[in-house]
Amino acid sequence: xxxxxxxxxxxxSTATIKYYLREGLLAPGRRISATTADxxxxxxxxxxxxxxxxxxxxxxxxxxGEVLRHVDDDSLGRTFxxxxxxxxxxxxxxxxxxxxxxxxxxARREVDLMLxxxxxxxxxxxxxxxxxxxxxxEAVASLIRxxxxxxxxxxxxxxxxxxxxAVHDLDFVETYPSESERxxxxxxxxxxxxxxxxxxxxxxxxEETVRRYxxx
Amino acid sequence: xxxxxxxxxxxxSTATIKYYLREGLLAPGRRISATTADxxxxxxxxxxxxxxxxxxxxxxxxxxGEVLRHVDDDSLGRTFxxxxxxxxxxxxxxxxxxxxxxxxxxARREVDLMLxxxxxxxxxxxxxxxxxxxxxxEAVASLIRxxxxxxxxxxxxxxxxxxxxAVHDLDFVETYPSESERxxxxxxxxxxxxxxxxxxxxxxxxEETVRRYxxx
Numbered sequence: 001x002x003x004x005x006x007x008x009x010x011x012x013s014t015a016t017i018k019y020y021l022r023e024g025l026l027a028p029g030r031r032i033s034a035t036t037a038d039x040x041x042x043x044x045x046x047x048x049x050x051x052x053x054x055x056x057x058x059x060x061x062x063x064x065g066e067v068l069r070h071v072d073d074d075s076l077g078r079t080f081x082x083x084x085x086x087x088x089x090x091x092x093x094x095x096x097x098x099x100x101x102x103x104x105x106x107a108r109r110e111v112d113l114m115l116x117x118x119x120x121x122x123x124x125x126x127x128x129x130x131x132x133x134x135x136x137x138e139a140v141a142s143l144i145r146x147x148x149x150x151x152x153x154x155x156x157x158x159x160x161x162x163x164x165x166a167v168h169d170l171d172f173v174e175t176y177p178s179e180s181e182r183x184x185x186x187x188x189x190x191x192x193x194x195x196x197x198x199x200x201x202x203x204x205x206x207e208e209t210v211r212r213y214x215x216x
Numbered sequence: 217x218x219x220x221x222x223x224x225x226x227x228x229s230t231a232t233i234k235y236y237l238r239e240g241l242l243a244p245g246r247r248i249s250a251t252t253a254d255x256x257x258x259x260x261x262x263x264x265x266x267x268x269x270x271x272x273x274x275x276x277x278x279x280x281g282e283v284l285r286h287v288d289d290d291s292l293g294r295t296f297x298x299x300x301x302x303x304x305x306x307x308x309x310x311x312x313x314x315x316x317x318x319x320x321x322x323a324r325r326e327v328d329l330m331l332x333x334x335x336x337x338x339x340x341x342x343x344x345x346x347x348x349x350x351x352x353x354e355a356v357a358s359l360i361r362x363x364x365x366x367x368x369x370x371x372x373x374x375x376x377x378x379x380x381x382a383v384h385d386l387d388f389v390e391t392y393p394s395e396s397e398r399x400x401x402x403x404x405x406x407x408x409x410x411x412x413x414x415x416x417x418x419x420x421x422x423e424e425t426v427r428r429y430x431x432x
Binding site for chain 1: 271339342370421
């Protein structure tokens with residue numbers, strides 16, 4: 001398809017598509033004349049992923065480029081392509097991190113105990129280099145600093161529930177036929193499912209509150 | 217306790233505590249002389265909640281004040297105090313909302329079907345005024361606009377899992393003895409559990425990826 005059709009089908013203006021091409025977020029089309037190039041379904045799909053990263057994920061163009069380089073690196077196996085792409089996503093800062101304070105030491109110990117209890121072997125191995133592990137330790141440390149009792153025993157049921165969610169995520173990803181589509185779907189799912197899960201969680205809290213206490 | 221002890225036990229500087237007092241985020245202590253006031257455990261707890269709202273939740277002082285007015289309004293029943301406080305929390309903006317486009321109409325219909333399928337009666341009743349319902353519709357509309365097939369059938373299992381999470385949340389809240397502590401714990405839980413759940417979700421995705429595909 002021509003640039004104009006790519007624009008129409010994706011809902012992205014031709015000027016914006018040209019910008020993404022210049023920034024390397026989108027591979028060049030197949031050149032068919034000095035001024036015309038041909039684009040295919042893979043371009044359309046990639047454009048959707050770029051919009052997801054920028055508009056929903058809130059990534060900068062540079063950060064999106066980094067995620068996409070990992071997505072496209074087929075010298076890596078699926079786990080590493082996915083992992084590298086997910087780890088390049090923004091990790092919300094820990095607002096009151098106090099490196100090595102007592103709350104952080106406790107949080108790290110309880111998270112480690114939780115992973116042991118869950119039998120999540122690769123999560124334990126990857127912990128030292130996994131930014132999501134750092135985010136979890138910091139979030140738990142915040143709870144502890146605020147005086148909430150929080151330990152492995154309380155966390156483990158939550159982690160089991162989030163594992164059920166992850167099983168569903170990967171089942172969804174596996175419905176896509178090609179490896180590159182699956183890696184793209186996995187990244188999109190992470191970014192797009194998070195706001196859905198957060199909204200469902202809050203609605204479920206409200207529903208459960210009304211069930212327990214009525215509308216009073 | 218004196219201001220200095222409140223500061224020490226909460227880890228919040230006396231200057232910051234005085235600022236919260238001026239802004240009405242913290243109730244005045246019991247005055248015992250022209251220059252001295254006495255503070256109690258409720259002040260300490262409230263200070264923790266204020267820090268949670270500002271530092272972890274990222275709320276402005278004005279927004280935190282609004283949440284706390286609902287938390288403190290004991291003319292309301294628990295459901296309304298909780299609901300009003302939760303709804304005053306920030307709702308992430310829908311980055312590409314296109315009011316009334318086809319994707320939004322589809323998303324709204326599928327969310328409605330999901331709530332019907334789940335039998336979440338009060339969520340259905342509250343939908344027109346619930347900002348979390350709007351967030352959910354917008355997040356689903358984003359998925360649809362990006363070309364992902366997403367419908368009630370795919371959403372319902374996720375909502376059931378998030379309901380399990382909410383049941384655990386409220387069980388935790390119910391461990392607190394007084395009504396005001398419970399409302400405070402519910403607000404803190406929403407703000408503090410969201411980053412924990414997000415990190416657990418990502419770690420679980422990685423764990424499940426390695427289990428299915430190995431480290432390759």
